[in-house]
Amino acid sequence: MDRLRETCDGSGGKMFLSGKENEKVWSEKGTQKMRFVKIKKKGSGVETEMECLGINTISQAEAKAEQKQQYQTAPVIKTEKRVLRRELGRMENNFELFKLELMSIKFMDAFRNEVQDHYAESASVSVLVNDIPTGEFSPRRGLHQGDPLAPFLFLIVAEGLAGVSRMAEEKNLIDSLEVGRAKVKVNMLQYADDTLFFCEANTKSVFNIKAILLCFELTSGLKENFLKSRIGGMGLDQCSLQRFTAILNCKVMVTPFVYLGLPVGGCHKRGVFWNGVLERVKGKLSRWKGRWLSMAGRICLIKSVLSSLPLFFMSLFKLPSRVADKLVRIQRNFLWGWGSDGRKIAWASWNKVCEPRDYGGLGIIDLRTFNLALLGKWIWRWGSAKGGLWKEILDSKYGGWRNLRAEGKPCRGSLWWRDLKEVWASEGWGRSFEDGIEWKVGDGGNISFWEDSWLNCGALKGMFPRLYSLSMAKAAKVAEIGNWSNGVWIWHLCWRRSLFDWEKLLEEQLSQLLQGIKMDARGVDSWVWKAEGSQSFTVNSAYIKVRRVSDGEFSPIYCRLWRCKALPSAVFLAWRVLENRIATRVNLVRRGVVVENPVCCLCGKVEESSSHLFSVCDFSWRVWCLCFEWLGVSFVIHLDPMQNFIQFRLSQTSVSVNDVWGAIWVGIVSEIWKHRNSIVFNGGVTDVLEVFASAQVKVWSWIAAKSREVYFSYPCWVMDPLACIRRKAS
Template identity: 30%
Template sequence: MLSSLALVLECRVSKWPLSYLGLPLGGNPKTIGFWDPVVERISRRLDGWKKAYLSLGGRITLIQSCLSHIPSYFLSLFKIPVSIASKIEKMQRDFLWSGAGEGKIDHLIRWEVVSRPREMGGLGFGKTSMRNSALLGKWLWRFPRERSGLWHKVIASIYGTHPNGWDANMVVRWSHRCPWKAIAQVFQEFSPFVRLVVGNGERIRFWEDLWWGNQTLCSQFADLYRVISVKNLTVSNVFDNSLPLFWNFNFRRNLTDSEIDLLQRLMSSLHSVLLSPSSSDSRAWSLSSSGLFSVKSFFYALSKDSNPLMFLPAKFLWSSKVPSKVKALAWLVAHGKVNTNDKLQLRRPYKALCPQWCILCKGNGESIDHLFLRCPVTIGLWHRLFNLVGVIWVPPRSIEDMLVISFKGLGNLLRGKTLWQIACLTLIWMVWQERNNRIFEDKGRTEEMVWDLIRFYSSLWASCTEAFRGVPLSILQLNWIGVCVSRV
């Protein structure tokens, strides 16, 4: 009969699971095989042969493109198993730190740090599980806003509605082959960022919902809440605009002196609340100025909760208009994780040069702060840069401090800030290039030649930015200060 029906309808016979709109329909997302298409596509995108043709900045860009497109479609609906998330992150981790050479790979920075947002010292990859939770949170936001939608009606009929009247029931004891059980598990992380906005007060529970302050009123005034006879009251049930002195709390006994003081505090704090009979109650997302949910803001909040420390050089590094390979090097330098001789002596003693020798100055020990800040050759380049802009400069304690201190060498205008960032990062990049050329190719340039290259690349990259549109490269290269102070 099945074959006959397929012949009549002119379609083919298939079986579960099948692919529908690019997603497996009827499959079990808890199984490993369910996620094979995602893993295979990422594996093809991050093929090992590509590492030989990409800089660190290029590998970072490719990983970010994989994160943005390949797994997001699946992650926006299904809960990813821990083993699959770990496998995807391992592929990304190995590709990030792989180079053109063979042998054991040094992972210079822990993946826990790499996956953090850029403002916190990472590359913004994020943990796959956090990205998954942020994408699933969108369904929790959409549920009360699309009450007329078929999908809303299906979920509400299967799982029921939460006592707050906004969300679906979060206590899900069965799945019905539906991903909502996994979505419901995100509610605990999602709910702290949702604020209820009072309109007519008919849908907001006075005591149990978060609509005033940073805590629910039942938490702020727990002693009063204990003696309320009817607890599930809405805001409109408790007070009315037409009778501002009438408060319908319905206490089940007379209040003590301390409870009366609490009641006075509560009434005083709510004296400015006004209902709007013409508008209905609504929900707002506290993490955005518009009040609308965004996956990015939720993902950032989850990442921030796991690591609240800020990375001070982040703004200087990632807002600069230099190529990605230069930003990537500066990021490693700021973390103190570049493979200088002292680091190699710890990781690969048999590969390291003498840790007490710097190939640029032929003396001292090659550490990150020495190579990029205190080496006589490097500090000569820094002095040239500061002398060019007429700034008296005292070397800071470390290269990280150098990237944090706000020098206004080229003024406060957009052009000056843009070119100063580019020049500083270009100097770091050229010092690293010169160091590697002398070690691996036995080729060296004079300090004058390196400085000329710094000025050339800085001018070239700056001329490609919006701030210097219309400024010829030849003019910019000859007169940094004149071009930066000019508003034309």
């Protein structure tokens, strides 16, 4: 366990607890007495270092009397003076080490002084010992638990461990791991309190790593728990691994292991790798939750689960097709299943459901497209980042991001590299990922003249293959194909031989393209993302760009529908009516469901289709007539519900007025459907006035809930709805 300690007026203490009944000992210095109380479960058998809780000035006789009185009630802690002195010296050196690290990182003097005041001169505190408050004292060491400065100070102290590791590497005390052709050295990775050491499999490196950890413990006061540590090897025999395990006194690490929430060392192409994600999604989208949620609630839950659970995995690994199908099946069953067992009717294709709302869909994220956008960010960071250890490792191992263009599947390389090549060549970007970016030319030092698409018209070697074959500098950068003369950039194209006349025409065309390029001697070459409204890559813009290949056309009708001031569940019902995705008797028969009588239950004359039920049915007709009479307007009721909704709007009015006006249409449709279900399942009786009155109340409650203040009462709403709508919209 971590070491907890307190220094009080120049004295320090170290306490150990065991399963035995200890005797209570007072450590005396003058008349100052250190009091300790036990915080443990009896018989635990585990020695734990505890904290000094307080001091008080009492006589030796009083101390012995109090000790004798409390001996039978509390187990006690034994402490030795030499231990106190040793711990005091260690704690005094801790802050000196911390100040040295602040100076090495080059923090300002004002910041160092502020940290020292906050760290060493806290407010005075008093504690209760056996229900008796002690005298106030000022803690001399450490920050209190929950202090917002503590995590930052911990990172600064942990930086000392990284510095010692780098120094050990420079002195060849540790043989660091060398990656790739450039032999990039990696010996340690740190994230908060998680640390990974990398080294070659030899006894010298393992012994020195343990020595570094022990020295860091002595100087910083942070204790390493070797029992919780693990050691693993790649291509290492078990005998050597067991020998290293004995040296470090830790356990063998089994692959795959979890680091920062992600499994490391497993094959993400296998379904077993994703079992944890599937189980968590199933738990969140269980069927019993769907029984108590409306369609709007189920869609909201699907979106929230998708953004929290598999997102972390999909940001690094390519989703296998089988796993993607399982996740889609779970979501589809939850959306259309209503929490019941057995197979249910999916009233819309999943591709339709994943379309944006403004395009006629429900806006649920498409997993495959979203996974493609997440992995595309790695390519963007790789090509646009200026530096970093991760980029150096990838460049050394795979030769840079330009090798993603290589055609065919690589025979060597990790699965992640192969997936990244597939993402680069995905059809969603166009011909490749490079179609979604353009170069902002600076000094030309990072742009390949012939291979990169830096002229926004494709790579020059593809546009001028003849000139590319004759070039003497096929791998040259843009900065190497010219020079500055009196502040003007001049191009110099070198060929292996003299050009023929028809080849000179090609050279003239190339020169015309180069004339429009403005070089900047002080600028830096960079990528620009071509997506609308953003010059930098974002996952959202990449998702929209890839998704638009399969989306339909933008529809202002659905924009108006989703803006209606109505309850979300009622708006989703209206969407199903407009898309003819609702369970009318005609639609049920079309999907193979046996229906006793396909005739409309409201009028009993015509087959119950979506257009008949909500538009031309005698019952619905009378409801719409009452609505038009109440509003004081006249409309033509179309046979198609879509056309009926389009013409149900006020001309020469603001958008906010029509948003409230559209809620009336949604309210009438939802009440007709509710009344129809009441007759079918509960044996109700048709009542036009009841449906119309319920729609009035429902729309009024929606408008009142959508506004901060209710500007009109229900009687005013019934008497003059147009005036209330204009007042609400204003």
